[in-house]
Amino acid sequence: MKGVLLVNLGSPDSPTPKDVKPYLDEFLMDGRVIDTPQWLRNIIVRGIILQTRPKKSAEAYSKIWWEEGSPLIVISERFAEKVKNQTKMPVALGMRYGSMSIKNALQELHDQGVNDVLLVPLYPHYAMSSFETVVVKAMEVQAENFPEIRLTTLPAFYKNEDYVKVLSDSIANGLEGFDYDHILFSYHGIPERHIRKSDPTKFHCKIDGNCCKINSVAHHTCYRHQCYDTTELVKAQLNLPDEKVSSSFQSRLAGDPWLKPYTDFEFERLAKEGKTRLAVITPAFVSDCLETLEEIAMEGEEQFKEAGGESYKHIPCLNDNDAWVSLMAKWVNQWEAKEVLPV
Known part of the structure; x- marks a missing residue:
């Protein structure tokens, strides 16, 4: 059975x-x-x-x-x-x-x-x-x-066509009525060494941005590649302009280098570059949790507005959509x- x-x-x-x-x-x-x-x-x-x-x-x-x-x-x-x-x-x-x-x-x-x-x-x-x-x-x-x-x-x-559509539709609904000037795809962070450890080839993943563009079996277990791919797939599905979309990584621990750019740094950077109306999406999770509800929805808004931002919208995860x-x-x-x- x-x-x-x-x-x-x-x-x-x-x-x-x-x-x-x-x-x-x-x-x-x-x-x-x-x-x-x-x-x-x-x-x-x-x-x-x-x-x-x-x-x-x-x-x-x-x-x-x-x-x-x-x-x-x-x-x-x-x-x-x-x-x-x-x-x-x-x-x-x-x-x-x-x-x-x-x-x-x-x-x-x-x-x-x-x-x-x-x-x-x-x-x-x-x-x-x-x-x-x-x-x-x-x-x-x-x-x-x-x-x-x-x-x-x-x-x-993450790249299943039906899933990308469901995720994109959910994001579109979350953006409805919000006059954003930037959308940040914020993913859960992991140490850079995890990327190298997960690379079955032991040589492909260099975390330099170029390795993601070269087709490799390493992509099947490369979290960084899959996160950036998610952003690109949703961006294409929703026809979002390149200049209004970026990706970052949240929730790092002190010590070793983690995947960059860091989300909290991006809040400050975007605000200082004149982005005043920010929408934030957390596609590494299908269910809202401490990390999305407290770190991103609450602390993120505070960080962005302290840096000069004006409007902030956290778009919920898929949850029980x-x-x-x-x-x-x-x-x-x-x-x-x-x-x-x-x-």
Whole structure:
């Protein structure tokens, strides 16, 4: 029997330091997020970051927390329920980090007699700290606890034509009535070394802007290339002028170089260049979360206006948009019918 496992990032159980701390510990101790030797990761995470970050993060979560709970969890649950209503297969929702674990979700499917699972990482792009860690964790849990279950993974779908149209239509709706003079596509940031580590050729990715223009198998796992490609695909779909669109990367940690340009620097640069009406899109996520709702929608507006900007619009993620739900249902139903999965 076939079933579907949707997996998103996860969230603490409450916006309190007590619940944020174990969530951050699981997240930051993931070797695909902070990819240092474990002894060093222990020092960085448990010896330094977790001494102060839980309180600060809890305050940030408190700003965006809904009455029903974590926005990312609530949105993901709504999305999963809507997908479930458009397929005959069992659908379960799990999180890479936190109490809504992948193991619990697989158990839910197993208890319904499912032995053939389509794993859907809810990330449009491939990155070792998002898409890859979901796949690896799911495979580990399956091998250890559910050896009779077969896993098939939905590939990163950022360039699927149907997805690009759904994303573009959502952005167009978000822009309606807003007289922007610039649109910033802000993507989740990752360390530059992650790009090189994910390069199967070990020589193609140079992060210099030119390697993205040369066709290579490395693009299948190159997060930077896929992000810039997303911007270009949406720009073409919506006929957006080149001079009014740019891309950047948010949420870096201090220390190693991360993908550039940095979003907070772009807020200041664009304002000082005379861009006064800014729309910001966060296409690395399909569900709004702490990073989009607090860092971009709240802090981003403050940073842009402090630098001289006047109007600011954060365009929501796809969330449980009906067109996005229907597209996901189409993909999972194609898989059930043994048709080709989207690429």
